[in-house]
Amino acid sequence: MSSVVTAKDLSLTFATSDGPVHALSEVNLEIEKGEFVSFIGPSGCGKTTFLRTIADLEDLTSGTLEINGMSAREARQARAYGYVFQAAALYPWRTIEKNIALPLEIMGYSKPERDKRIERTLDLVNLSGFAKKHPWQLSGGMQQRASIARALAFDADLLLMDEPFGALDEIVRDHLNEELLKLWRRTEKTICFVTHSIPEAVYLSTKIVVMSPRPGRVTDVIASTLPDERPLDIRETPEFLAIAARVREGLRAGHSYEE
Amino acid sequence: MSRLQTILALFAGFACIVAIALPYGQIADGQAMSWHYWPLLLVLLASIAALAVWFRGMPFAVAGGLAVLGGVVLMLLLPRIDLALTGYWAALVAMWTLAWLFAERLSLAIAGGEVAERPYGVLIPLMFGAAILTAWEAITLGANIPKILLPAPSAIWEVLLANIPVLAADFQQTFIKAVLIGYGLGCGVGFGVAIAIDRSPFLKAGLLPLGNFVSALPLVGIAPIMVMWFGFDWPSKAAVVVVMTFFPMLVNTIAGLNGSGEMERDLMRTYAAGYWHTLFKLRLPAAAPFIFNALKINSTLALIGAIVAEFFGTPIVGMGFRISSEIGKLNVEMVWAEIAMAAVAGSVFYWVVVLIERAVTFWHPSVRGGRA
Amino acid sequence: MQKVTSKRSLVYHGWITLSATLLGFVFGTSLGIGLALFIVYNSASDRSMMPWIIASQTVPILAIAPMIIVVLNAVGISGLIPKAIISAYLSFFPVVVGMVKGFRSPEAIQLDLLHTYNASPVQTFIKLRWPIALPYLFTSMKVGIAASLVGAIVGELPAGGGSGLGARLLAGSYYGQTVQIWSALFAAAALAGGLIIIVNVVERLTSRHMGVRPA
Numbered sequence: 001m002s003s004v005v006t007a008k009d010l011s012l013t014f015a016t017s018d019g020p021v022h023a024l025s026e027v028n029l030e031i032e033k034g035e036f037v038s039f040i041g042p043s044g045c046g047k048t049t050f051l052r053t054i055a056d057l058e059d060l061t062s063g064t065l066e067i068n069g070m071s072a073r074e075a076r077q078a079r080a081y082g083y084v085f086q087a088a089a090l091y092p093w094r095t096i097e098k099n100i101a102l103p104l105e106i107m108g109y110s111k112p113e114r115d116k117r118i119e120r121t122l123d124l125v126n127l128s129g130f131a132k133k134h135p136w137q138l139s140g141g142m143q144q145r146a147s148i149a150r151a152l153a154f155d156a157d158l159l160l161m162d163e164p165f166g167a168l169d170e171i172v173r174d175h176l177n178e179e180l181l182k183l184w185r186r187t188e189k190t191i192c193f194v195t196h197s198i199p200e201a202v203y204l205s206t207k208i209v210v211m212s213p214r215p216g217r218v219t220d221v222i223a224s225t226l227p228d229e230r231p232l233d234i235r236e237t238p239e240f241l242a243i244a245a246r247v248r249e250g251l252r253a254g255h256s257y258e259e
Numbered sequence: 260m261s262r263l264q265t266i267l268a269l270f271a272g273f274a275c276i277v278a279i280a281l282p283y284g285q286i287a288d289g290q291a292m293s294w295h296y297w298p299l300l301l302v303l304l305a306s307i308a309a310l311a312v313w314f315r316g317m318p319f320a321v322a323g324g325l326a327v328l329g330g331v332v333l334m335l336l337l338p339r340i341d342l343a344l345t346g347y348w349a350a351l352v353a354m355w356t357l358a359w360l361f362a363e364r365l366s367l368a369i370a371g372g373e374v375a376e377r378p379y380g381v382l383i384p385l386m387f388g389a390a391i392l393t394a395w396e397a398i399t400l401g402a403n404i405p406k407i408l409l410p411a412p413s414a415i416w417e418v419l420l421a422n423i424p425v426l427a428a429d430f431q432q433t434f435i436k437a438v439l440i441g442y443g444l445g446c447g448v449g450f451g452v453a454i455a456i457d458r459s460p461f462l463k464a465g466l467l468p469l470g471n472f473v474s475a476l477p478l479v480g481i482a483p484i485m486v487m488w489f490g491f492d493w494p495s496k497a498a499v500v501v502v503m504t505f506f507p508m509l510v511n512t513i514a515g516l517n518g519s520g521e522m523e524r525d526l527m528r529t530y531a532a533g534y535w536h537t538l539f540k541l542r543l544p545a546a547a548p549f550i551f552n553a554l555k556i557n558s559t560l561a562l563i564g565a566i567v568a569e570f571f572g573t574p575i576v577g578m579g580f581r582i583s584s585e586i587g588k589l590n591v592e593m594v595w596a597e598i599a600m601a602a603v604a605g606s607v608f609y610w611v612v613v614l615i616e617r618a619v620t621f622w623h624p625s626v627r628g629g630r631a
Numbered sequence: 632m633q634k635v636t637s638k639r640s641l642v643y644h645g646w647i648t649l650s651a652t653l654l655g656f657v658f659g660t661s662l663g664i665g666l667a668l669f670i671v672y673n674s675a676s677d678r679s680m681m682p683w684i685i686a687s688q689t690v691p692i693l694a695i696a697p698m699i700i701v702v703l704n705a706v707g708i709s710g711l712i713p714k715a716i717i718s719a720y721l722s723f724f725p726v727v728v729g730m731v732k733g734f735r736s737p738e739a740i741q742l743d744l745l746h747t748y749n750a751s752p753v754q755t756f757i758k759l760r761w762p763i764a765l766p767y768l769f770t771s772m773k774v775g776i777a778a779s780l781v782g783a784i785v786g787e788l789p790a791g792g793g794s795g796l797g798a799r800l801l802a803g804s805y806y807g808q809t810v811q812i813w814s815a816l817f818a819a820a821a822l823a824g825g826l827i828i829i830v831n832v833v834e835r836l837t838s839r840h841m842g843v844r845p846a
Contacts (some may be wrong), residue, residue, distance in 0.1 A: 016370065057743050076749050083747040089740045093762050093841040102758060106750045263673070362675040370674060380678065386680035407705055475777040476823050477784050478815045483804030534663075559688055570697070570788050571804045587697050594698050606686050 004190045005031040005054060010063035012049060012216075022129075023049045023214030026063070029209065029218060031192065033157070035182055036186055037202035039194045039209045040247060046216025047194045047209075051160050054192065055083050067158070081158035082151030087164055088143035089148075090135035097122070098129040104242045107154055113181060121149040124183055141172040148180075152187070159191045165200070177203055179209045185228065198251075199235055210250035214222055220250035267360045268317070272310045275303045282453050283347040284340030284401075293346060296339070298332045306353060319364035329354035330393045343401030358390045403532065410592045419596035426600055427580070433578040434604050436493040437565040441500025446557055448501070449508025450550070457516055458534070470510040478503045482568040491572050497567040504557040511553035515546025551616040555581035558608045562601065593627050641818045645794040651711050651783040655718020656776050662719060663726025663771070670727070671734040671760075672752075681731075689723025690726045691833060694786045714786035714795075721782040722775035729771030760780060762841065769834040776826045796822075 012024040024046045031037050031212050039047035053065060056072040069073035073083065081122045082103075090099045097118045104114045113200055125145040144164055151159060165173045177200060183192055195201050201208050202224065210220040224243060226234065234240055279300065282290035293300045306325050309317060333351060340347070362383045367376045392412055398404065399411040405413065419426065456462040482499050487494035519542050527537045569579025578597055585593040666684070670677045696717050703713040737759050745755050787797025796815045803811035 052743075055743075055747055057746060076747060080751060081747070083744065085740050085744065089738070089744055091741075091759075091762070103748045106748045106754050150812060228822070230691065359675070362679045366675040366678050383675065383678040384680075387683060391683075408702055472824065472827075475773070475827055477777070477781045477819045479781060480784060480800055482820050483800055483812050484809075484816070486804060487807070487809065490710040567785055567788075571801065583697055586701050591698070591702070598695055598698075602686075609685075 001009075003030050004031050004068060005029070005192070006064075006066045007050075008064045010044050010050075010053070010065055011061050012046070012053060012058060013061045013185050024053070024060075024131075025215035025217045027216075027218050029221070031147075031190060031207075033190055034188055035204050035207055035256070036181075036191045036193065037207045037209060038205040039192065039211060040095075040198065041203045041211035041251065042213055044106060044213040044216070045211040046213070047160050047211050049216065050211075051162050051192060051194055055160055079103075079154055080153065080156055081160050082156045084144075084148055084151050084159070084161040084164045086163045088135065088147040090143055090146060092117060092135055095134055096127065096138070096146050097259060099135065100153050103150060106166055117153050117155075122153045124152060124187070125149045126179065141168050141173075143178055144168065144176065145179075148183075152189075157189055159189050161191065161193045163194050163196070166195070173200070174232060180204065181230060198244050198247050202240060202247060203230060203232075203235060208243075210247060210248055212251070212253075219253065220246075222250070261342045261363075264316075264360065266361050267356050267363065268310050268314060271353050271356035271360065272307055275307045275310075278346045278350035278353055279303050281346040282344045283350065284336070284344055285342040285463030286340055288345065291340065296336060299336060299350065302329045302332050303350060304355070304379060306357060317360060317364060319361050319368055322361035322364055323382070326354050326358040326361055326386070327389070329357065330389065333397055334393065336490060337397065337400050340401070343397070347397075347401055351394065352493065355390055355394065358386050359537065361386060383484060391616045395595060405588055407591055410595055414592050415595040415599060418592035419599060421594065422535060426596065428576050429578045429581050429597065430600060432493060432574075432576045432586075432605065433496070433565050433569065434562070437496035437568070437577075438500060438561045438608075440493075440563040441497035441565065442557060443506055444497070445501040445561070446508045449505045449537045449553070450512050452505075453509050453512035453516065454538075457513070457538075463513055463517075467513055470506050470513070474506045474510060478506075479564060479567045485568065486571045491574055494504060494569040496565045496573075496577075500561045500564045503560045503564040507556050507560070508553045510551075511549045511556075515549025516542050518549060519545035541615075548616075551612065551620060554612050555609060555616070558612050562605050562608070566601065641796075641799075641814060644794055644796050644799050644815070645818050645822055648780070648783050648787065648797065648819070651714035651786065652718055652776070652779045652822075652826070654711060655715035655782060656722050656779040658715060658719035659722030659775060659779060660726050660772060663723040663775070664730055664768075665726045666723070667730030667734060671729050684724065684727055689709065696782070697788065700786060714783050715808070715822040717786040718779040718782035721778040725774040725778065726768070729767045729774075730764055733767030734760045736767070737763050765837065765841070766834075769830065770838070773827055773830050776830055777823055780819065780823050 007027050010024060010027040010029075011022070011060045014023055024076060027046075027050060039050060041047050041092045049058060054067060054072060056076040060072075065072055068078075068080055070078065070080070090096075091102070094102070096161060100118045100121060101114050104117060118131065119128075122131055125148055126143060127145055130138060130142065130146075135146065138146065148161075148164065165176050168176065182193075183216070193201075193204060198246055206224050208220075208222040208224065209218055210222065211217065212219045222243065226239060226243070279293045282292050283299065284291045284294075293303060302325065306329065308326060309321050313321065329350065333347070333354065336347070337343075355368070365379060365383055369376055369380060393411075396412050399406075399409055400413075457467060479499070481502060482495075485495045485498040485502075486487055489498050516538075523545070524537070527541055532540065566579035566582070569577045570583055573580040575584075578601055581597050582594050585591075585597070665772070666680070670681060689817070698733050699714045699717060703709065703716075727733050741759060741763075745759060750758070784797035784800070787793065787795035799815040800812055803809070803815065
């Protein structure tokens with residue numbers, strides 16, 4: 001397998017008025033093609049910062065980071081990834097299909113090509129009947145699905161997702177998790193997924209990266225032994241619970257209780 | 260170093276070279292060149308040297324210092340020439356570009372956290388103001404612009420100093436009497452009416468759109484009516500100010516009183532707080548940003564109203580009267596002096612309201628965020 | 632019965648004022664949008680100009696109105712242009728302030744999104760900043776058009792016996808013609824109301840076209 005993301009001794013320090021903050025400290029990580037990697041940890045552990053560094057939204061301070069053998073900037077310029085934010089960030093003045101068309105317009109796709117891709121990605125996220133709706137006419141879960149469709153539209157192999165379901169209720173979240181897994185298997189993309197829900201991380205991932213704060217660092221990398229086919233009730237199996245326990249253990253070990 | 264800064268630096272250097280090479284002014288016996296006046300030559304050469312040495316990013320202090328120095332030299336040069344020529348204008352452009360470069364470098368340094376926002380941030384607008392004044396003086400005197408079109412700042416300043424008693428009398432008549440009294444009455448009554456009708460949803464629902472509409476009307480137009488009703492002296496001007504300031508205050512206070520959140524109001528309800536308690540503990544503080552917004556709008560409206568109202572008839576004192584009578588005599592310096600006074604009075608008035616606002620609504624995001 | 636185009640008709644005077652208002656409003660709005668762009672895309676110009684733009688409005692600019700008229704007359708410019716300049720001066724300010732706010736209103740997440748698409752600054756402007764700033768533009772235009780009308784009326788005051796609603800006001804006040812003053816006032820009010828309604832209608836049409844949620 002070829003590696004999609006390679007981080008070596010990656011560190012990132014923010015200068016703030018209260019002195020430097022070590023958001024990431026010597027992170028070493030390899031993400032291979034087709035993997036579903038979750039990043040989990042308490043707030044301030046740098047999981048979102050790591051994702052943003054991959055996306056070239058933050059500049060690393062030291063170390064190296066390669067995406068498909070390119071630097072983060074080159075990867076962004078090559079449109080190597082799709083990014084899904086915590087909020088759907090859809091434009092209220094555009095319909096769902098126009099929202100999905102946004103990256104395609106910017107990247108210069110022709111009109112027939114755009115229409116083809118919109119149709120295909122809407123189908124992927126089960127929103128086919130809603131192309132002409134405006135975002136505010138859709139529920140929160142549907143909006144987030146539309147934003148995933150927008151990230152899929154230009155066929156990047158890497159999907160970066162920053163707590164995409166964090167603001168949704170449990171039931172909608174379960175449903176979207178299930179759909180996301182199906183979509184991942186169908187499209188064979190590499191997915192980096194930030195969350196702070198242990199069940200979500202264990203349910204979705206082939207690899208779970210446990211992080212801890214001050215300074216932000218990786219404390220454990222857990223390979224999942226769960227089968228590829230995962231119905232929702234897999235979450236009650238002993239195997240699932242064992243992995244969840246190990247994640248919880250890793251979080252506890254890295255977490256200081258001083259605050 | 261951004262592309263813009265590179266362009267500015269190249270342009271400034273080019274302008275300096277032009278200024279050295281071409282004659283700067285018409286003097287009694289021919290044309291003067293840069294080497295006939297050593298301070299000019301010195302500052303131009305220093306600028307070229309600095310641009311060459313620090314081409315990749317001139318320290319803002321160097322750019323600013325050169326711009327100020329150049330401005331002073333250009334001002335000193337003015338009395339020595341009859342007419343400014345290409346070299347002079349090129350030098351002026353060079354100094355302007357250096358001042359711009361200074362603003363670019365300093366704002367970059369502030370954004371990068373190299374220097375503190377507090378004392379240094381003020382330098383940029385000060386430099387801009389100084390650059391405008393310098394260019395104004397240089398263009399009016401250097402190109403011999405007829406004073407009726409635009410007098411030089413120095414000439415305005417002289418007239419201003421020579422006429423302080425007249426200006427003071429005008430200021431008292433227009434600002435102290437008409438503006439302040441009208442402003443106080445208009446804002447106070449607007450606020451009082453808003454509180455009074457607050458308990459009646461019917462009146463509120465009716466007055467809000469009406470007030471919004473009336474605020475948009477050209478209310479200065481009632482000035483002749485007010486002069487007929489209240490006579491030529493300041494009460495008619497104050498009346499115009501009252502009418503102009505009343506509606507913005509009314510509309511903003513009503514909007515502000517409705518502005519407190521549903522959850523906060525429910526909280527007061529759980530305390531079984533009465534109407535007045537809720538008003539004083541929650542709704543008035545929450546309305547403060549809106550009320551100050553109206554006070555700020557009104558501070559400029561009040562001065563406009565009072566001055567314009569004086570065009571419709573006054574005793575022989577007052578800022579509006581002076582402006583319209585002096586322009587009739589083509590005594591433009593005096594008009595500009597009057598405008599300068601009005602500008603300073605208006606700005607001070609506005610900033611006093613802003614300072615009070617910052618002290619009172621320190622918790623509001625727009626104030627916490629820093630600059631106004 | 633006189634014709635509506637007669638020099639004594641309010642419609643005639645209203646039209647004179649309206650044309651100056653509209654010309655000044657177009658000037659002022661364009662200038663305001665231009666300055667706002669400059670301020671949003673260049674932090675040095677933000678720092679150097681914004682305080683002065685605010686200060687410029689604390690100056691009772693209407694006081695300069697008669698001088699602008701007389702001075703421009705002296706160099707041979709008269710009629711519509713001087714009045715339109717005053718209108719433009721009064722209307723550019725709300726547009727600058729509103730559009731600076733509007734162009735800056737995209738949230739960080741929306742700018743990040745376009746950054747991940749490697750969008751150019753021009754694309755960011757066309758796809759995000761301009762559409763998101765439109766509601767701010769309409770709000771400022773409502774304030775701006777009212778200010779333009781005030782500017783045009785005050786600009787007509789020094790014209791004395793000339794035409795336009797401001798001139799009618801001044802003439803009425805000189806000769807004690809109360810009816811003439813009131814009728815000019817009502818005409819001005821109707822004009823202001825009409826202009827604001829037009830801006831409102833355009834705003835509603837635009838937001839319907841853009842599919843913004845009805846308020």
